[in-house]
Amino acid sequence: MSPPAQNIYDDDIFFAGYSKLARSVEGLAGAPEWPTLRAMLPAMEGLSVVDLGCGFGWFCRFAREAGAARVLGLDLSEKMLGRAREASSDAAIVYRRADLEHLDLPPAAFDFAYSSLVLHYVVDLKGLLEIVHRALVPGGRLIFSVEHPIYTAPSRPDWLKDDSGRKTWAVDRYLDEGPRSTNWLAPGVIKQHRTVATYVNLLLELGFTPRRLEEWGPSDAQIAAHPEWSIERDRPPFLLISAAR
Amino acid sequence: MSPPAQNIYDDDIFFAGYSKLARSVEGLAGAPEWPTLRAMLPAMEGLSVVDLGCGFGWFCRFAREAGAARVLGLDLSEKMLGRAREASSDAAIVYRRADLEHLDLPPAAFDFAYSSLVLHYVVDLKGLLEIVHRALVPGGRLIFSVEHPIYTAPSRPDWLKDDSGRKTWAVDRYLDEGPRSTNWLAPGVIKQHRTVATYVNLLLELGFTPRRLEEWGPSDAQIAAHPEWSIERDRPPFLLISAAR
Numbered sequence: 001m002s003p004p005a006q007n008i009y010d011d012d013i014f015f016a017g018y019s020k021l022a023r024s025v026e027g028l029a030g031a032p033e034w035p036t037l038r039a040m041l042p043a044m045e046g047l048s049v050v051d052l053g054c055g056f057g058w059f060c061r062f063a064r065e066a067g068a069a070r071v072l073g074l075d076l077s078e079k080m081l082g083r084a085r086e087a088s089s090d091a092a093i094v095y096r097r098a099d100l101e102h103l104d105l106p107p108a109a110f111d112f113a114y115s116s117l118v119l120h121y122v123v124d125l126k127g128l129l130e131i132v133h134r135a136l137v138p139g140g141r142l143i144f145s146v147e148h149p150i151y152t153a154p155s156r157p158d159w160l161k162d163d164s165g166r167k168t169w170a171v172d173r174y175l176d177e178g179p180r181s182t183n184w185l186a187p188g189v190i191k192q193h194r195t196v197a198t199y200v201n202l203l204l205e206l207g208f209t210p211r212r213l214e215e216w217g218p219s220d221a222q223i224a225a226h227p228e229w230s231i232e233r234d235r236p237p238f239l240l241i242s243a244a245r
Numbered sequence: 246m247s248p249p250a251q252n253i254y255d256d257d258i259f260f261a262g263y264s265k266l267a268r269s270v271e272g273l274a275g276a277p278e279w280p281t282l283r284a285m286l287p288a289m290e291g292l293s294v295v296d297l298g299c300g301f302g303w304f305c306r307f308a309r310e311a312g313a314a315r316v317l318g319l320d321l322s323e324k325m326l327g328r329a330r331e332a333s334s335d336a337a338i339v340y341r342r343a344d345l346e347h348l349d350l351p352p353a354a355f356d357f358a359y360s361s362l363v364l365h366y367v368v369d370l371k372g373l374l375e376i377v378h379r380a381l382v383p384g385g386r387l388i389f390s391v392e393h394p395i396y397t398a399p400s401r402p403d404w405l406k407d408d409s410g411r412k413t414w415a416v417d418r419y420l421d422e423g424p425r426s427t428n429w430l431a432p433g434v435i436k437q438h439r440t441v442a443t444y445v446n447l448l449l450e451l452g453f454t455p456r457r458l459e460e461w462g463p464s465d466a467q468i469a470a471h472p473e474w475s476i477e478r479d480r481p482p483f484l485l486i487s488a489a490r
Contacts, residue, residue, distance in 0.1 A: 171414040175478040
């Protein structure tokens, strides 16, 4: 049995920093990987949707606008759920506090499960994905993004210059899965490093069928608008996976 | 239409170097990833097998010893085929010269297609995998290994020391797929860098169902026997994929 999840989003310093990110202020349009993730989504019309780690509820509101019948937004952070509830009075969106390390969902209750940049915090990912598999109807879809394993692997995640001045992403410990402590927005945030193979094999072992993988990096158009993003093509920051139950 | 494949294995310097590698002298037992690959194989009894890039024929002979009914070993290198033919007089193994850039195989003729560390040389991988898909019976298996995309990505594949003396694999250009020129055994060997997502998505688009991914690194037992291998856990050298037609 895992301990309760780390609740970093209710840390005042972390929350203040997170609230200022483009993806918090502008919502989905402020997340550079959103166009890629959006292109992977099923048609939302009439679907029953669950969002694992819904944060401020941007995706829950998007899903409803795109025609979803019902949306359940789950998050551990009271602060984030508070903001999400303030942002909409749509009765077809329900926000609920939930610990993804100890989740309970009814069987065959959802057509679509979504999770954006949350699952790399979850220690018992197999346990969670078992619950999600059972909670989906046959043919239902799971789509999630996580920090890319190349990004999470290093003991000291950073760029290093070689003697020619070329910037490179310094990879070590790729095959050593487990916790990584980083100082993103607050000191000592714990993420779980897993390999790409582990994500895919976990899905296969649980009976999911992978449908598409995306290792996200900025498009040419995005680089034209944000030249400083081009280095993200040197090592992808996000891994996006679509799978069917 | 791709040009004919690079035939680096018939280069005298490359061939001399390759012939001295443990995997050339000792065969499968000299390939550190073999135990992992072997564990992914289907039962060979009675199967019709094709080996894409059979080299000295070690796997073809293994397949026959494991009960395969027929084995077709394909390679571009006359030198390697010559050695393969010398090593066995088994009439159920046929060795044939073939360019994997322009392969022709009969439909539904094989139960199992295998390829070890060859497909990262192939420019038209989609074209080749289409032929392989058609050449397999429904339910047939494809299992292959390639150099891992983290290994093939860098413009200058090497380890870099950070200021604490930690050795890291210097990754750049991960998302920029295409040729990489390296000096492995001979100068200017051209490999095709592809991302993990591209390998998986190509299979999905062609109608294969992925069954398992392995990002190979040495086991604890292998490291105990070969302590110098431990750094391979910092970035996996090989990607192994099993898929069903």
